[in-house]
Amino acid sequence: MGVTILDPTREAQAATRPLAERAGPPATIALLDIRKPRGDVFLDELEVLLRERGHEVERTAKPTFTKVAPPDVRKEIAERCDAVIEALAD
C-alpha cells in the first residue's frame, strides 16, 4: 500500500485561453513602462520602430516596478489598445 499525502499546492488548474487575433497593422499598441532605470530608452526605440510600421503607440507606466499594474492601468490599456508590450529593463 502506498503513502497518502495531502496536496500542498493551491490545487488550481491554469485556465487555457486561445491566442488573441494578431493585431494590425495598423494597431494601437500600449508600451507599458514598468519603471526600471533605462526602461524608457528601450521603449523610445520600440516606439520609433512601431510607428515606422504604421502602428499607433500609447505610452503608459506602472507606478512602481515592484508591484503589479493597478487595475485602472490595465483597464485603460484594454479599452484603448489592441496589444500591449510590457517592457522590462535593468
Add this chain to the structure above:
Amino acid sequence: MAPELVALVKHDCPVCDSVLPALDAAGVRVVSQSTPEETQAQAQRLGLAHVPEIDTDLALSEQLDPDAVPAVVLLDGEREEGRVEGLQRARLIELAAQAGATLDLDGLPEMRPGCASLTRDPEVAARLAARAARRDGRLRAREVVIGELEDVHEALFARGVTDGLPVVPPTPERVVRMLEGTSRDPQDLVGIVPPYDGRATVEKVAINAVMAGCAAEHLPVVLAAVNAACKPEFAWHGLIATTHPAGPVVIAFDTDVGINTAGNVLGQGTRANSTIGRALQLVGRNVGGGRPQVEDRAAHGQPGKVGLCFAERSEGNPWPSPYDAPTVLLMALEAPRIVVDQLAREPEGLAASLAPALESVAHPRQRLAWDALLVVGPEHARVFGEAGWSREQLRQRLFELTTSPAGDLVRGAGGSPEGIERKWVSDPDMPVAKFASPDRIQIVHAGGDAGLFSMVFGSWAAGEIGSAPVTEEVSTWA
C-alpha cells in the same frame, strides 16, 4: 426494543480471553478490533460457539471510543445506558442483566483492568483522527496517493513541491497533529498568496509546515508570518518576481517556541529557526506558485531563501521589546554581512563603525530606496546599553551618520556611473540621507555571548515603492 449489549474485544488481550466464553455462552454480540484471521484463531483457541464480528475500519470502536477492552456497552438505540471496561465481575453481571442476559463469570477474579483499546495505539489513533478530520470538513486538501513502488521522498521531488531539500511527507495524520498547534479552524483563510493568488488556508499552511519540518508549536508563528507576507504593503508578489536576491525573513519577538536568539542565531542547528522560515517559503512556492527560475526571477538569490527565521534575544538586551505581545516582524532582506569592531567601547565610535556598512546597502550611492536591518550582537549592544542609548537613539544616530554630501554621490564621481543624476544636485555639499527616515533602519538584538560583531541585512526595494516591514501578532493565530 430492549437495550442491546455489545462487547468490544481484541485477540491478544488476556482479559478478553477470560470473559469471552461467558459472553459467547450468553449470546452477547461480540465485536473484535483484530483481523478476521486473528479473531478466528482466538475463537478456536477459546472454543467459542460464535466467531466474533469484525469491527471493520474500527468504526464501532471509534464511535464508542473505549480506553480499554473488553468494553461491554449497553446501548438503547444510539443512546448508551452503561458500560464496563475491563473485568468488573459484579458490574458486568448487572449490566448484562439489564439486557436480559445472564453471564456466568464464576471463577474469574472480581476485578482486572483490561488491555488498551486498539484505538489508543498512537498510530491507529492518528489515523482515526485524520479520518474524523476529513469527515468533519476540517481536512479538505486533495489526497495524493504515492504508489507502493515509489520512494515517497523522490516522488515529492518529482512533483515539484520541495525546495530541493527533502521534505517530511505531509500525511493526513501529520497534518492533523500539526493543526493541534492552533485553535483556528483549518479552513480559515490566512492570506492570498502571490503570484497566482493561491488561498492559504490554515490547513494548506499546516501541510507546508509539516513538509518544512515544523513542530505543532511552531504553527502559530508560521501562520502569523504567512498572514504578514500577504499584506499588500509587503509586496510579496514583487519580492517573488524580482531579480533582486531578497527573500522574506521572519523575526520573532517574545515568542516561546524555541526560536534560537543566541549563538549561531542566523545559522543552522535549531529546528524552529530552520523550519519556520522554510515553511513560509514552501507556502510561497506551493500555494502561491512562485518557482525559482520560473516566476522567481532572482539573478542570484541567497541562502536564506530556503527560509530564515530568528528571534530577538531578551537575555542581556539593553532595550525593551518594541511590541506589547509576541509578534512576528517580516522583512524582505538580502543575505547578512558582518561588521567587525573590536575596539569601540563608546557608543559614538561604535555607531560610526556600523554606519558605513548600512550606507553600502545595495550601493553606497543608492539613496532612499532601501531599508536595512541591523542585528546588534550582545557585546556591541552592551556598549550602547552601558551608555544608556535607547534603540531609537541609536537609530537616529545611524540615520545621521549615513548621510553624505551630494557631490560624493553623483554619477561619475570616483569613476562609477552609478549614483544620483547631476541635474538633481545644485549644491555638492548638500547632505543626502541614505535612508528615507530613521525608522527605516530596523534594529534587533541577537547573537552569541562572545564576539564584538553585528550583522547588517540590506532590504529589497523599500517603502511605498517596494516592500515595507510588516508585523503580525502571534496570538491571533494561536
